[in-house]
Amino acid sequence: DGGITQSPKYLFRKEGQNVTLSCEQNLNHDAMYWYRQDPGQGLRLIYYSQIVNDFQKGDIAEGYSVSREKKESFPLTVTSAQKNPTAFYLCASTPLGGYSNQPQHFGDGTRLSIL
Amino acid sequence: QQQVKQSPQSLIVQKGGIPIINCAYENTAFDYFPWYQQFPGKGPALLIAIRPDVSEKKEGRFTISFNKSAKQFSLHIMDSQPGDSATYFCAASGGGSRLTFGEGTQLTVNP
Numbered sequence: 519d520g521g522i523t524q525s526p527k528y529l530f531r532k533e534g535q536n537v538t539l540s541c542e543q544n545l546n547h548d549a550m551y552w553y554r555q556d557p558g559q560g561l562r563l564i565y566y567s568q569i570v571n572d573f574q575k576g577d578i579a580e581g582y583s584v585s586r587e588k589k590e591s592f593p594l595t596v597t598s599a600q601k602n603p604t605a606f607y608l609c610a611s612t613p614l615g616g617y618s619n620q621p622q623h624f625g626d627g628t629r630l631s632i633l
Numbered sequence: 634q635q636q637v638k639q640s641p642q643s644l645i646v647q648k649g650g651i652p653i654i655n656c657a658y659e660n661t662a663f664d665y666f667p668w669y670q671q672f673p674g675k676g677p678a679l680l681i682a683i684r685p686d687v688s689e690k691k692e693g694r695f696t697i698s699f700n701k702s703a704k705q706f707s708l709h710i711m712d713s714q715p716g717d718s719a720t721y722f723c724a725a726s727g728g729g730s731r732l733t734f735g736e737g738t739q740l741t742v743n744p
Contacts, residue, residue: 522676551731558642560722560736561677576731608676621667622732624676 520545524609524625530633539594539628541609548614550592555606604631637725639735647743654708654738656723664727668708671720713742
């Protein structure tokens with residue numbers, strides 16, 4: 519079955535530590551996205567990538583970094599500069615990069631907490 | 634201009650009731666309006682979507698009503714069931730922009 523796999527499901531970060539969240543898709547989608555979800559705030563876009571080796575900042579990119587070395591993979595690193603990282607992180611993909619009217623397919627998220 | 638305002642924040646109905654969730658937007662370039670359903674601990678899943686050339690779209694028990702002049706759209710769930718209890722998000726995009734999500738509505742359907 520095609521889909522988006524996020525791992526791990528739960529992640530704990532110590533103060534001053536960088537952590538990386540994995541997102542892999544086998545849908546052959548061009549565009550991939552990272553969202554942060556906090557209670558009562560909907561989904562906020564962190565970074566997105568429409569093509570391999572290229573990505574753009576979303577609305578809340580500070581304290582995060584990404585890479586897109588392969589079409590199927592879009593890992594997100596939460597750096598120590600992100601002072602409030604506790605949230606539910608969602609990865610999504612769409613078939614065609616550069617086209618906005620495409621349904622987004624989501625993974626089941628990673629919940630990040632501070633130790 | 635990129636915001637999508639969603640209401641109510643939470644909604645409780647009895648089984649068989651018709652919950653209605655409303656969204657409003659400002660950007661007239663938006664031309665794609667999806668609704669997503671999210672269960673606890675899961676990612677959102679596309680429920681139904683509409684484009685502004687139609688005023689209503691129905692899929693099963695879910696209906697989107699769209700009012701282009703008022704820049705509003707709403708989701709109606711007919712004959713709601715306890716299994717419909719979830720968080721619902723409206724969203725909008727168009728004119729080359731990314732999806733902009735509403736704040737979400739937590740729906741509870743009591744048996």
